[in-house]
Structure formats: structure tokens, C-alpha cells
């Protein structure tokens with residue numbers, strides 16, 4: 562993978578390089594690069610193939626452990642219940658699924674498009690003793706192989722940003738939800754506290770790629786992370802996308818000054 566911003570000694574950290582161009586009808590964003598739509602999945606796959614074995618330790622280091630707090634808030638919002646069935650999309654190494662099961666939730670299907678991430682998740686599940694009420698499946702969140710109206714809760718945590726067709730994911734989540742079911746998304750979002758922006762930009766574009774390079778021996782994947790966050794829809798835009806997909810009672814909660822946000826919508 563190559564990256565324009567890598568070659569700029571001191572890029573304006575939050576500016577999107579004009580050379581990347583806007584994503585057109587046949588292209589989509591991969592970080593700041595516009596790439597043909599069919600190329601994004603292999604590129605994202607390469608990122609997570611590369612980081613899978615160090616994903617959890619890097620998550621703790623990069624977020625200074627704050628992702629754990631966000632996921633606890635997310636799980637509290639999810640409010641696990643024994644009779645309910647969860648579909649966790651882009652579940653990666655399992656944090657959301659494990660939160661659900663630990664909270665007393667019903668049967669969970671943990672899915673991800675990437676076998677390596679899911680394999681790390683399966684090992685972690687076994688280590689935690691989650692054997693019953695848990696299934697794993699390789700699933701592209703844009704084309705969920707489940708019948709209409711078959712699950713009670715759908716979650717996606719830090720996954721939507723990596724999908725090519727985000728509207729397709731939200732529509733699919735709604736389709737598989739039973740009436741009365743709920744879709745919850747945890748994702749990076751738009752910082753709303755001006756004083757936080759310069760520190761956050763420096764952290765994202767200087768510290769993260771350097772950490773990626775030193776610890777995971779992979780600078781580019783962490784540069785992609787920083788860029789993909791800036792390309793992701795802001796709180797209001799994502800809420801509008803939820804409504805457009807037919808979800809009801811859509812609302813969101815910003816976390817840590819807008820660094821992340823939880824979006825929620827119901828299928829009525």
C-alpha cells in the first residue's frame with residue numbers, strides 16, 4: 562500500500578489532500594485516496610490481515626485504554642437480555658460480543674469479513690469460556706446471509722468506517738432486525754470541542770503511525786486508520802443515513818468530545 566500523506570513531511574494534519582480527489586460514482590475512499598470501489602475490500606482486508614495478531618494491544622495503546630470505556634458505555638446502551646439474539650457485524654476480536662454475553666445477553670452470532678480477525682476472536686472466546694450461545698461466521702456486513710426479521714439486536718463497532726457501501730450495511734442491519742429490534746453503531750466521529758482538535762490531530766497523524774511503525778511494524782495501516790476517521794460521516798450525517806435506511810427513533814451520543822459516537826435506530 563502506498564499513501565500520499567506518508568510522503569508529506571508535515572501535512573496539515575486534518576486537511577484532506579486535494580490530490581486524493583473526491584470519491585466519484587465508481588470510486589470510494591480508502592483513507593484519503595479515492596480508489597475503484599472493487600479495490601477497497603482487498604485493501605481493508607490487507608490492513609486487518611496485517612494488524613490482527615496485535616489488534617488488541619494496539620487498541621489499548623493507541624486509545625490509552627479509552628476504547629474500553631466507550632465499549633462499556635456501548636454495552637450499557639445495548640442492555641443485553643437473555644431472550645434476545647445478537648448479530649455482531651465486523652466483530653473483529655470480539656469485544657462487543659463478549660460484553661453482550663458477559664452482560665447476560667442471549668445467543669450471539671459474531672461475524673467479520675476477515676478470517677484472521679475472527680480467528681483471534683474465537684481464541685479469545687475460548688479463553689473466556691464462551692462456548693455455548695456463541696457462533697462465528699465470516700460475513701460481509703454489506704450482504705448479510707440471514708433471513709429478514711431474524712435477530713433482535715445488530716451491532717457494529719469501529720467497523721462501518723471500513724465498509725465500502727455504508728448505506729448497504731445500515732439497510733442490511735434493518736432488514737435482518739425483527740420489528741422492535743435495534744441497531745447500534747459505535748464509530749469514530751467528529752470532534753466537537755475545538756480545544757481538543759489540535760491535540761487529537763497530532764495524536765492521529767504523528768503518534769499513531771509512529772506507534773504502528775514501531776510496535777506493529779506497519780505504519781501505513783495506522784495512517785489509514787487516522788485518514789479513514791476523517792473521511793467518515795459526522796454525527797448528523799450518519800443519523801440521516803440511519804433514517805434514510807428506514808430506521809426509527811434515531812439518536813446519537815457523542816463520546817469524549819465527539820472523538821467517537823454511538824448511533825442508535827429501531828426497526829418498527
Ligand code: SAM
Nearest residue numbers: 609651652653674675678701702718719720723
Ligand atoms: N468490532 C471490533 C472492535 O470494536 O474492536 C473490531 C473493529 S476493527 C477496527 C474493524 C473490523 O471491520 C475488522 O475486523 C475488519 O475485518 C472488519 N470489516 C471491514 N470491512 C468489513 C465488511 N465489509 N464486513 C464485515 N466486516 C468488515
